[in-house]
Amino acid sequence: MNGLDLGIIGNGTIAGIINSGGDYQWLCLPRFDGEPVFNHLLGGGGRFDVWMDDLKSRSQSYDTNTSILRTRLESEDGAVMDIIDFAPRFEQRGRVYRPATIVRRFHVVAGAPRIRITLTPETDWGGRKLAAVRGVNHIRFTDGEIAFRVTTDAPVSYVMSGTSFILEQDVSFILGADESLSDTVDVITLDWEERTRQYWMKWSRSLAVPFEWQDEVIRAAITLKLCVFEETGGIVAALTTSIPEHEGSERNWDYRFCWIRDAYFSVSALNRLSAMGTLEHYMRWVRNIVTQSKGGHIQPVYGIGLESVLTEELAPNLPGFRDTGPVRRGNQAAEHIQHDVYGQVVLGVAQSFFDRRLLSPPGVPEFRQLEPVGERAFAVHDTPDAGIWEFRTIADVHTSSAIMCWAACDRLSRIAAQLGLGDRQVYWAERAAIIHKTVLDKAWNPDVKAFTATFGGTALDASVLLMAEIGFLAATDPRYIATVEAIDSTLREGNHVYRYKTADDFGRPKTAFTACTFWHIDALYRIGRADEAREMFESVLATRNHVGLLSEDVDPATGELWGNFPQTYCMVGIINSAALLSKPWTSVI
Template sequence: MSDAKQWGTIDLAPIGNCAVTALVDRQGRYVWACLPRVDGDPFFSALLGGRDPDADDAHGIWAIDIENFASATQSYRRNTAILHTILTDTDGGSIEIVDFAPRFARQGRTYRPTAFLRQVRPLRGTPRVRVRLRPTMGWSRAAPERTSGSNHIRYLVPGQPMRLTTDAAIGHVLDERWFRLEQETSFFLGPDEPFAGSLRSTARDMHDATLAEWQEWARGLATPLEWQGVVIRAAIALKLCVHEETGAIVAALTTSIPEAPDSGRNWDYRFCWLRDAYYTVQALNRLGALDVLENYLGFLRNIVDETQGGHIQPLYGVGFEALLPERIAADLPGYRGMGPVRVGNQAQEHIQHDVYGQVVLSNVQAFFDQRLLRPATRADFQSLERVGDRAFAVHDQPDAGLWEFRTRASVHTYSVLMCWAACDRLANAAGVLGLPERAAHWQARADIIRDRIETEAWNADLGHFTATLGGTELDASLLQMIELRFLAPDDPRFLATFTAIEKVLRRGTAMLRYADADDFGTPETAFNFCTFWLIEALHLVGRTAEARDLYNTAISRLTHSGLLSEDSDFETGAPWGNFPQTYSLVGLINCAAMLSKRWSAVR
């Protein structure tokens, strides 16, 4: 058996249906999937389980192996989340595995079951295969009890019993027996209920309907002329991060992939950060994907109603859960053995004042955009005013900041900036609703906060804005001053701040969040989203050629599935952190839209 601490890769391909997701490795093995939803217990946990999937004692996997394996190729069906893997043996025999989670319209609703479907076909020669379906439960290596019938196997996972229905011989699966694959074989892993109808024909129908659903959605995207493939793949991955039942958008599909080797910076990102979700809907809005925005606004309206003008947490569970206590899953060794594996996130307890701006900014488009099925109303505005009141009340108070420092608090410039944006955008919304008195009220509050930023975040001795009011440190979020329209790109104060940020935080083709030591020491990897902020800023200050070069470098580091994790190594570009990371995918989309040649260039 290979060294358990060495196995692990986030060069993975996600599949899903906006209810469940799975991460599949390059040999078509499921190594991560949580049930019954993205923040549930891992049914497939090999990613954090410390065993090579080839090992005899591997667990938490679903593998369809080819005997005498020689090579694998993998790709998505164009503009879909349907994954194709071709495995070839040493004699030239080969099979194709088609993986997807069913998703399509049925009886006036979207059918998106807690289920995965695998179609396996022989392509050449006389390949022999083996099915290893080894689920886990309870954040451990423990296998659930199983029972079987003539064409199914039941896995008795507490709270979510699952059933595998297949037209393969059940004994082959139970005993992990090698057998010759002579015809198309289907595997439907879903809720513990009988599968109605012919498995093969139903699987084909589900495939075709899911294919059409994804391609029709991608067809509606307003993509830039250049880098279309990158943008479409990023957009599909962002949609996979949506829990469509509630509209929540998770920050990533995984937990506890460290930000850097053995750093202890292992966090559970399978929840809805309002900040990350704001940036996600902003990016998808640029592509015209209004369905995600509309659904997310429903999620936000529920959060705002629940808080009634009081404290809003930086994150919630995908089912609106406020309590997400953090604990260690001690029975899993972690990615490449680099624990701890964390479940839940202590950031739920944090005070992060930027969240009020993100709630307002996510909502403000609904007051202007006449395409929406549900335009915002005066009642919605009055509800948002309570969020604005909170933003104004706390804008000058210390918080944990967007980087979520765990042991110290300051008045972070980014948080104050977002509180300013909340008041500024409420003034805009009041104007379009024909409420001049409210517009004047919110503009006056925005002006008060602007004055505080311009006087207290500006360090005259250093000649630039700083990351905290009255402080000296820098962080990359200061680049958002132009994105939020607080400063113009040619403002001398911004240019001076940008120069200082490049000097302190830039590492070649990548960017740090901050350079100062935090609770876990000095940052060791670049934060991909900040690298895209750097690219945006370069373009906006007139250094477009350099921005395009950096963007091309960034996309050269995409995984084979066309995606990015949270962080990357300065020197090699190797991926670290949870995967796929919505922040990073947002950067891919925003920079492509900003840097691309116009469509008129081809006319």
């Protein structure tokens, strides 16, 4: 079993991570960035595991077009059992029901499986076991602010003692609020499972998927949806913390927060599939940030509840993924200066000013709220920052930040035109033109024959590939083509692309950044190397794990996945590249 042979379940409130043997590896309560009560992914003892006597084989997959995860275990004597895992999500009384609850159903397929269940949640980031209090058909776990109940029709004595028993009929577990259920656990489980299945199948049917790679795109879209904290509209970069970019790298970060750039990319990808609900939720989240900033500095990352203080601390009780620490909670990036965020704020909500499908489309008041963001972008576009890759001790004028500042002004001009505000259209167009000229003058290096990572620099950075995607330059521009070719020969290894290859705060990167690989695929297609782009896309799809998910990084030599999981950037890449590369529906109908 590889370290990231993992599936995820969730419902927009919480999310769980389960390995291919059916064991819980990660679950935070009461929300994505909460206390990890199941923490075995990072070496802790918080577990919800199942053991089968004489296990012969295992397999895992999602029920078609849903977030319901099914793990099949088969023993040497022919006994077969399915573990069905999900978090309930369905429409009820005019709203979406999405409690902080997970459900596990153990379904006997054949024979009489002999199993053992281990249920040992922890608190204090692996510091201590949660106290267990037995009920007739439930176990209560309490410790300070953490309190939940596991209700089951399995023998409670066997579960509490970790005793093996023969599974003669289906049993279910519901982990949720510390309160009694309204019906028996088996009735509720089957009802919630079917209603959750219907919700996701209906949602998937509403997606405007490309003709090719439909299964891959639908799985990516569902995964992105599971990373949206629906209460506020914040979108986490990943559901985990401290999975390193490569072994021993110490590049172990907490990604359970909302980076504005990641959220922008996620929203744009789901918009491309006509999943408009996420845009509406995200608009609320962004408007709160814009109002909170009052025209000043905007952080690159906030908590999913708009928390601005994300103090980074070590969790010494957890040894880390494959014993590769440190384990961090919180993220210092909240304190960074990253100028690209101003462009991503505007880009993230720009479509909403043009889309007639929205129930409450924004207008002039919302445009006025965004203008201070543009003013800030113009003021800082040629000043040093930490850049898109969040260097901790390095500050330069980064090209990727400057082009995003241009995007803020450019999109404000377009929005003003849409709203009939002619004077503001001209105002923002003039500022966009100034930034555009500055970038062309200072980021293009004629000796390197490429746009470089920083103004006046020589090093390459894959983030400049986004120039064509956001419309800064046409893909036919000779300078863009030359930049793509330079990155292809310098940052590409096989079918994988590095962010950069220069040393940073932690030395030279040793793994490729999968989002950059997707950006490069798109760039190759745009400059006319379509066949090569398709071949590269198929190659990166082959690095997905057994249920179609990707983490942040990949080792080009081995194809092994590293980094936090599942990474929204990567799922966005699948959607965007598939939409760009796919044959049109009209080619077959």
